[in-house]
Amino acid sequence: xxxxTWLAYTFAVVMxxxxxxxxxxxxxxRRRNGQxxxxxxxxxxxxxxxxAGTLVPRLNLLPDGVWEALFIAIALWFSGQGVRFVTxxxxxxxxxxxxxxxxxxxxxxxxxxxxxxxxxxxxAATGSGMSMTAPTGTAANFVGLPLLFVGTLLxxxxxxxxxxxxxxxxxxxxxxxxAAMDTSSAGPRGSWEHSGKSQGENSRGEEPDSPEPGSCAxxxxxxxxxxxxxxxxCITMGYMLILML
Amino acid sequence: xxxxSEAVGTTQIQPSTSARLPWRPPDxxxxxxxxxxxxxxxxxxxxxxxxxxxxxxxxxxLAPTAHGNPSPLAHSVLWVSRVISNHSVxxxxxxxxxxxxxxxxxxxxxxxxxxxxxxxxxxxxxWWFGEGLGGVISTAASTVxxxxxxxxxYGVLAVLLWPVDRAGQSPSxxxxxxxxxxxxxxxxxxxWGVLACFALLGxxxxxxxxxxLVAGMSSGEPPWLAGLDRHAANVLDHRGLSVSxxxxxxxxxIALSAYMPRGPARALTAVAVVLCVVVWVFGQNFGEIFxxxxxxxxxxxxxxxxxxxxxxxxxxxxxASEGRRxxxxxxx
Numbered sequence: 001x002x003x004x005t006w007l008a009y010t011f012a013v014v015m016x017x018x019x020x021x022x023x024x025x026x027x028x029x030r031r032r033n034g035q036x037x038x039x040x041x042x043x044x045x046x047x048x049x050x051x052a053g054t055l056v057p058r059l060n061l062l063p064d065g066v067w068e069a070l071f072i073a074i075a076l077w078f079s080g081q082g083v084r085f086v087t088x089x090x091x092x093x094x095x096x097x098x099x100x101x102x103x104x105x106x107x108x109x110x111x112x113x114x115x116x117x118x119x120x121x122x123x124a125a126t127g128s129g130m131s132m133t134a135p136t137g138t139a140a141n142f143v144g145l146p147l148l149f150v151g152t153l154l155x156x157x158x159x160x161x162x163x164x165x166x167x168x169x170x171x172x173x174x175x176x177x178x179a180a181m182d183t184s185s186a187g188p189r190g191s192w193e194h195s196g197k198s199q200g201e202n203s204r205g206e207e208p209d210s211p212e213p214g215s216c217a218x219x220x221x222x223x224x225x226x227x228x229x230x231x232x233x234c235i236t237m238g239y240m241l242i243l244m245l
Numbered sequence: 246x247x248x249x250s251e252a253v254g255t256t257q258i259q260p261s262t263s264a265r266l267p268w269r270p271p272d273x274x275x276x277x278x279x280x281x282x283x284x285x286x287x288x289x290x291x292x293x294x295x296x297x298x299x300x301x302x303x304x305x306x307l308a309p310t311a312h313g314n315p316s317p318l319a320h321s322v323l324w325v326s327r328v329i330s331n332h333s334v335x336x337x338x339x340x341x342x343x344x345x346x347x348x349x350x351x352x353x354x355x356x357x358x359x360x361x362x363x364x365x366x367x368x369x370x371x372w373w374f375g376e377g378l379g380g381v382i383s384t385a386a387s388t389v390x391x392x393x394x395x396x397x398x399y400g401v402l403a404v405l406l407w408p409v410d411r412a413g414q415s416p417s418x419x420x421x422x423x424x425x426x427x428x429x430x431x432x433x434x435x436x437w438g439v440l441a442c443f444a445l446l447g448x449x450x451x452x453x454x455x456x457x458l459v460a461g462m463s464s465g466e467p468p469w470l471a472g473l474d475r476h477a478a479n480v481l482d483h484r485g486l487s488v489s490x491x492x493x494x495x496x497x498x499i500a501l502s503a504y505m506p507r508g509p510a511r512a513l514t515a516v517a518v519v520l521c522v523v524v525w526v527f528g529q530n531f532g533e534i535f536x537x538x539x540x541x542x543x544x545x546x547x548x549x550x551x552x553x554x555x556x557x558x559x560x561x562x563x564x565a566s567e568g569r570r571x572x573x574x575x576x577x
Contacts, residue, residue: 003298004298007293154283154287155280157286158282158283158286158348161352162275162279162354164353235286235290238286239290242534243294
């Protein structure tokens, strides 16, 4: 079925913008010597340009085979990093300030989702419309897989949005009252106002972006924009996968 | 829009100079809110499917929900479906944007109250104009088919996940935190009791009602799912009445579990979740998401989410037991 071209262009423009931002991030990070998330931003550049080229074929920079090889390499990289993380945790070799395994897992899922889009879909002949269509034949029997990808990607987008809330300005800070300083003994609270610690919180109860003393982790460069890029990428990828269901 | 202070239910002051919210990792209720946000986001993205931008969305998907409803309701549904058909691109883009914004609003902590309230309003509008009240009045409602409408359950869930605490220090479940113990139990009994009643309505009582429902869903589905539908339909053939009665009895027992002790209540909540998954797969075909015309996931996963909100909590540790544990840790 014909798809609104303006929508494909909108998503493509967003993806190109995300890719350009990630390129700029990589340049800035290189100047600051050794930031975290270089692998993530390289992956975002590839995925953003790949999706833009899929949404608007005239923006496609590389042949499909090259993209497939690239996303296999990205998937292998994040698989390896995930395994290294898990084995490092078992041996106590990775500091508590490092990412959780979900960090590697979600980027692995993103790479596999990109790979699925290239392998399962039939490329359109030419034109400005989206080059992805619903899979046919054997691939049509595996539509459960993209649904799983969609669920994971959209959940990741929502999770990141929740994480972004830690940067929200607090209105109450403008009306400081000493009596309210003790937040641990205040009255009824909202859902995130409980004092227990869980997986996202480090041993000092600080936000996860603050590295543990002695760990090799560095604060991320522009974390809000990076999270925004991730959210945009997850939603665009989810949209494209839904078109393939 | 609710301010941050209102959303957390108390005045929060940062000891540091940083003007940020005191960060807490998501608790059980927040996780359920995030799942609800994910569902809204999925619905918003589903609204961007190509068919939704055509006249078919209004004419073939919305207008038929007027069938069998009383005249005022049917007329309002038909009027809205005509408007949507005539302005399909603009209205559909707006619907998608609203649902995506609802998801963003629930996921973004400072706006969670406003977004939940807006989601209740939106759910009510969609339930009326988009689903014809889920066929409840027209007696075409079927528990297996998705009555009383997924979007209505979204609204109920938004109320149950409202970020306030009314149930004191140790609420029995996440749902009870927002509305209190009595109201939470009442909502549970009404919801599952209504589902039990729908299982016995109209065509659901006939020998072939469920068979026809399941068999009719295989069209447009991928081969493996269509095959699954055919097998399920064969099993249900001429057994519609007995299966419907069994389903109604199970749903009725689940409804009564709100007044049972923690052990049986937990077991029946687990049964409810499993039942929701089975109905979602065999009776709703994953919300027909693979056939290219789904606007939501149907009731299966949302009802499961409601059931999880009612998962009975364990007993809160008493100060005495806490003291004993501390002493034991010191001794160790």
